[in-house]
Amino acid sequence: MRVTIADVAGAAGVSKTAVSFAFNNPEKLGQATLERVLQVAHELGYTPHPAARALSLRRSGTIGILIPQRLSTVFANQFLSELFQGLGDLVEEHDLSLLLVPPLDGSLEGAIRQASVDGFISLGLSPDDEALATLDRLGIPTVLIDSEGSSTHPAVNVDDAGGAESAARHLLELGHRQLAVILLPPTRSQAGPTPTSARRLAGYQRALAGFDAPPPYTITAGATMAAGARAFESFPKGKRRPTAVLAMSDMVAIGVLGAADAAGLRVPQDLSVVGYDDLPMAAWTSPPLTTVRQPIVEKGRLAARLLIQRLQGKVVTSPAPLSTSLVVRGSTSRPSGSSRTLGEASELVGEKEVS
Amino acid sequence: MRVTIADVAGAAGVSKTAVSFAFNNPEKLGQATLERVLQVAHELGYTPHPAARALSLRRSGTIGILIPQRLSTVFANQFLSELFQGLGDLVEEHDLSLLLVPPLDGSLEGAIRQASVDGFISLGLSPDDEALATLDRLGIPTVLIDSEGSSTHPAVNVDDAGGAESAARHLLELGHRQLAVILLPPTRSQAGPTPTSARRLAGYQRALAGFDAPPPYTITAGATMAAGARAFESFPKGKRRPTAVLAMSDMVAIGVLGAADAAGLRVPQDLSVVGYDDLPMAAWTSPPLTTVRQPIVEKGRLAARLLIQRLQGKVVTSPAPLSTSLVVRGSTSRPSGSSRTLGEASELVGEKEVS
DNA sequence: CTTCCGCGCTAAACCGCTTTACTAAAGCGG
DNA sequence: CCGCTTTAGTAAAGCGGTTTAGCGCGGAAG
Helix, strand or coil, X not given: CCCCHHHHHHHHCCCHHHHHHHHHCHHHCCHHHHHHHHHHHHHHCCCCCHHHHHHHHCCCCEEEEECCCXXXXXXXXXXXXXXXXXXXXXXXHCCCXXXXXXXXCCEHHHHHHHCCCCEEEEECCCCCCHHHHHHHHHCCCEEEECCCCCCCCCXXXXXXXXXXXXXXXXXXXXXCCCEEEEECCCCCCCCCCCHHHHHHHHHHHHHXXXXXXXXXXXXXCCCCHHHXXXXXXXXXXXXXXXXXXXXXXXXXXXXXXXXXXXXXXXXXXXXXXXXXXXXXXXXXXXXXXXXXXXXXHHHHHHHHHHHHHHHCCCCCCCCCCECCEXXXXXXXXXXXXXXXXXXXXXXXXXXXXXX | CXXXXXXXXXXXXXXXXXXXXXXXXXXXXXXXXXXXXXXXXXXXXXXXXXXXXXXXXXXXXXXXEECCCCHHHHHCCHHHHHHHHHHHHHHHHCCCEEEEECCECCEHHHHHHHCCCCEEEEECCCCCCHHHHHHHHHCCCEEEECCCCCCCCCEECECHHHHHHHHHHHXXXXXXXXXXXXXXXXXXXXXXXXXXXXXXXXXXXXXXXXXXXXXXXXXXXXXXXXXXXXXXXXXXXXXXXXXXXXXXXXXXXXXXXXXXXXXXXXXXXXXXXXXXXXXXXXXXXXXXXXXXXXXXXXXXXXXHHHHHHHXXXXXXXXXXXXCCEEEECCCCXXXXXXXXXXXXXXXXXXXXXXX
């Protein structure tokens, strides 16, 4: 049987109140009783029951991460791992815990209701997702990541379009015209593209508009290497084969790298590949991946900071988008057989950052 | 203000009991009232308060992961991500949630007390860690991973020694004699090597004992690429420079790969490297990493399954260690300038599995 | 010698839900 | 029409804490 506050009170010959005070309001107790109570509590191995405490205090000391995917896919995703690092930093600093809240029986709403949390951080929800409606009907403070802010919920984002645009321009300046674009998947089955995916696509297209390029081949792939490989398989063959790929995630880009290699294509000579995220492993692939860097850890830290401020009663609004930058490595070059063009990025050795 | 069960009861003109029954024991209510109550509850947007529910039911529907490290380092670690995939699978299947429980103010005991969970999965704790004592004094069901089982807590492990032995033998058969071993760090600052680290070291040494090799250079490094690079820097130079490295984690091995490259050494010609884990990215490094494969996801699934069974009142014991196998890729070969030796693994193309 | 104050502590209400025991009404066979 | 079993629903007692209101008491002020 669990040791309760009443047991301690009994053993120490005081009231439950006194025991509670000993832990939470020690100055309300006399020196002697305080010490006695703490002593007895320690001997009995007393620990306040977390649920009882949460019920009484109306706070649980936990913040939830609302994940619109199956847990097994979450951890396969390096991007999320990075993000969690940022969240974890802040959460730990404030002595909170992290509760992972995946859909319950396929329903995020159900999961939201079950979760005993003080606030939520939600990932990649479309603005019209029912889960958001549930959240503000319940009045649970929430901060969104990779989504769109609303009057009730601030959102943390990066400059998705800008990053995408510089990636596309990089390829176009190298002389590529036949491009393939690999989109991020919708977060929930029924929904359309996520806000992030839409913004990045807009960025690519803004660049394409400036050059005389045909519309790119587009396809959607989840953030795994396997999905990237499948996307590669789907590319048109022959005359319309893309000479360069714009992937919206590094995981997918790396999958393309592998599949291209298996198909006997050389990167970057036969196929240029640009990713998005700049995960740590992007620098370790062969060739090293040219990609759009976004400050993932910082994104997590910022979101957590905002949520914690909200929990403290402060009013917070969506911050300005964090900036992105193109990191040129070895996976991009001029298309083979192309004449010299304006850009000369492919001459570079090592890494180069382009704001 | 939150909608409580009393509000619903009032609005529907029934007792709190009836409302509770409507959700948990619908068969105890008449058809008409049942529908009315559910209807009203839905209109009001009623959701049972999770903490209140947990308090009353004496279960929270959450399992905790006891992490003996800072959260930010946890997610940097691919190995744990893999493990969480396995845990996540099972947890989700049973409609539970995952609570990440890192040390609170540096104290795991404190964190354990705060956490509202039905059971714990703990990672890499030494058998004499105080946290274990706290756990069984509180009587919280726990399953250990990468640790040592006790009468109270079952532990899930792989055949650490066997995997390590085959890795070392692989190098020895290739002709290497000057080896470096990179150990896993202790999980908690004060403690000694983890059981896992000790078992793997024993495996290495068992192999060394069979050959005429001098004792290896040994050093400890946390599971990050940066730590691996630092470990490489510390290697003796000149005559005593190791020709091959046995790392206890892939992350460290990959760090060594990078640092060796930066130092102008060619892998595998000048330095052979063997990792441990076989993370997905091990196949993507250049050269691809020779490593010991352990079934990480399965390890997580198994641990979760055991814990869930325990929560259902079943008695469970430590299962047999899961098996490991050596995966030979491109990061190992004969030491340069060595004469032909018995083994000829370096002739192989692509991957080869050695049980 | 009262009066008042503050100190140290306690009784009891409350947080929101579940569940056991119990009652009133309805059904039913004889 | 009576006694007995179901059926449908309720009151109240927990679960284990926190917190408000208040009580007795010793000492300082009047």
